[in-house]
Amino acid sequence: MAPRVVTMKDVALRAGVSTATVSNVLTGRKAVRPELRELVQKAVEELDYRTDPAASFLRSGRSRIIAAVVPSLENPFFASILATIERLSQQDGYELIVASSEESPAIERARIRSLVQWKPAGFVVLPNSADLPGREDIEAAGIPLIVADREPEGPACDLVAIDNFGAGAAVGRHLMDLGHRSLAVCAPFLAVRNIQERIAGVAQVAAEVGASLVQIETGSGGTLGVLPDSAEASLSGVTAVIALTNTTTLQILAALTRAGRSVPGNVSLVGFDDYPWMLVARPSVTAVRQPVGAMGGSIWARLQERIGGASDPPSRRTHTAELILRESTAPPSGGVPVRPRSRRAAISES
Amino acid sequence: MAPRVVTMKDVALRAGVSTATVSNVLTGRKAVRPELRELVQKAVEELDYRTDPAASFLRSGRSRIIAAVVPSLENPFFASILATIERLSQQDGYELIVASSEESPAIERARIRSLVQWKPAGFVVLPNSADLPGREDIEAAGIPLIVADREPEGPACDLVAIDNFGAGAAVGRHLMDLGHRSLAVCAPFLAVRNIQERIAGVAQVAAEVGASLVQIETGSGGTLGVLPDSAEASLSGVTAVIALTNTTTLQILAALTRAGRSVPGNVSLVGFDDYPWMLVARPSVTAVRQPVGAMGGSIWARLQERIGGASDPPSRRTHTAELILRESTAPPSGGVPVRPRSRRAAISES
DNA sequence: ATGAAAGCGCTAACAC
DNA sequence: GTGTTAGCGCTTTCAT
DSSP states (O other): OOOOOOOHHHHHHHHTSOHHHHHHHHHOOSOOOHHHHHHHHHHHHHHTOOOOHHHHHHHHSOEEEEEEEESOSSSHHHHHHHHHHHHHHHHTTOEEEEEEOTTOHHHHHHHHHHHHTTOEEEEEEOOSSSSOTTHHHHHHTTOOEEEESSOOSSSOOOEEEEOHHHHHHHHHHHHHHHTOOEEEEEESOSOSHHHHHHHHHHHHHHHHHTOEEEEEEOOSOOTTOOOOHHHHHHHHTOSEEEEOSHHHHHHHHHHHHHTTOOTTTTOEEEEESOOTHHHHBSSOOEEEEOOHHHHHHHHHHHHHHHHTTOOSOOOEEEEOOEEEOOTTOOOOTTOOOSSOOOSEEEOOOO | OOOOOOOHHHHHHHHTSOHHHHHHHHHOSSOOOHHHHHHHHHHHHHHTOOOOHHHHHHHHSOEEEEEEEESOSSSHHHHHHHHHHHHHHHHTTOEEEEEEOTTOHHHHHHHHHHHHTTOEEEEEEOOSSSSOTTHHHHHHTTOOEEEESSOOSSSOOOEEEEOHHHHHHHHHHHHHHHTOOEEEEEESOSOSHHHHHHHHHHHHHHHHTTOEEEEEEOOSOOTTOOOOHHHHHHHHTOSEEEEOSHHHHHHHHHHHHHTTOOTTTTOEEEEESOOTHHHHBSSOOEEEEOOHHHHHHHHHHHHHHHHTTOOSOOOEEEEOOEEEOOTTOOOOTTOOOSSOOOSEEEOOOO
């Protein structure tokens, strides 16, 4: 079937050197005289030799694999970040193993444990909860780890995220400027760090002008699942709703529509994450845009440094989100805007 | 760092058997006396032993990895299928390596070639084009391959797809029933097999009643990229537009909105793939729903059979798509529907 | 700077 | 049915 597979020995033979030298040329871990180096490279070309990852993996105890664990492969936010990491890591000769933690800390831990077996060159984890179970497994194996999106509790680790507080504050400010004084924030789960920070941002701005703020937990039901009764009730008392995740944005929009409330006439809506459909929705949706491409880039950049042996203290890389103003936000019925609107508003610097 | 790693020898020692027996218990490739079997399992538990995939991989020449190559990780259609495969394969003890072919046959080939190195237990490819370059590499390595979504030219292979012709026909019938006689179909590229089949389905129904049908190629520009002028012009002459992919659906909806054409008053729209946002768009979008979960399930089921050694001839598994009727389709201005509408219409059986 | 040789931990032959 | 043994192809000492 396979027409005889080319091994390193064949290359060594053809180049007239030892396998050790071939290995040194290929891995670059030891200097080789330029002439031999070229001889080897020529032989590699001619034979179309490719390193057997299995043998390399077994002997060196490390694979050219990057392991990524995300809460869901279907959520476009995670998918975009994975796409960027796949593209970049692939260019550097790594393959990407993906695992979904299905929004469950227990699964997250199990998936990490089995991925550690593969001794990947690096781990990228977007945690479900503040725990990050499995962190010890990764660290015990001495594998570099970059955490993104949500910051776990415990000792500092390399983190890539957005300025959640700033994003929340920008949304709050926008709504205050429009004259809203009665807000609701919604998320599947409120007890997550990034959600808490977004809420804190909104809350600070609201407090400055004495606006009220209710917090609504929608649970992890299907995207368009029915909201809890209490949530529906809370929603009815406010003039503006802030959806703190992309799934919540659709959920709330559907709920408001079902309840017959016109947006933005009756209630304003701000969404999280910016997607093409928000432009074709009627009204188009004002939303916070997270720079997913840049985040993926930062994750890979930092992971590369760690794989390369960087041992500096853990760093936090914070990206700036941007509020995209569209039609779903307007002054409350009878209210008046305090300041003029611009089409975009940068949220913060980092 | 690592507190001494548990090897198969340790397990053998503790259970008082040979490593071969341990291996046989673990892989199940050879029968082992029940008592010993239990002894080994106990030792495995107690020592928390896990097979080193590197060594197993090197020796057996096959890894417990599934390789999946898709045109894009960000397109939700592909993401959903990957999510299902990840979940199912993970349950059976495989890890999933994903690769994006970036809609390019050249990249597709390159990615497949480097993945073949990992000697995965199986390949899943959703091809970019009719070529499926890289197919030889997979087959030469004797690795089972399941192709999905688009059928490649050349010798038959295991395929999982939808009944594209039936889907197109159902859409066509729906629009004919509403009284439309001037249609347009749109896709990024028309020269793809599944797109051609969808068009053929529409065309057949259109021909039966003498309706006109124009084909528009929108190119692979950004989702909401501007349409070519010729496309805009073609669009202006029809009373109904059928978007044949999910990206096209958004593109066309945006273009129609930009052109100030009301949907469905001025023009009807049918989309492809069914997403939550289609429910909150105004008007909500009539669309063809592909059973992505079931397709992922079929892919994994067939791949498992092949991994298990099944050598029956290549099979085609065709799933039935479903037309979800919503607000974006209506009789053309001044026209009258020929038959009453129902909320759903099954497209075909398979 | 280079080569010789020793395994990495496991599975597949083979002998019993 | 079980144990013994020989590598899988590479990377890594360790001499030279």
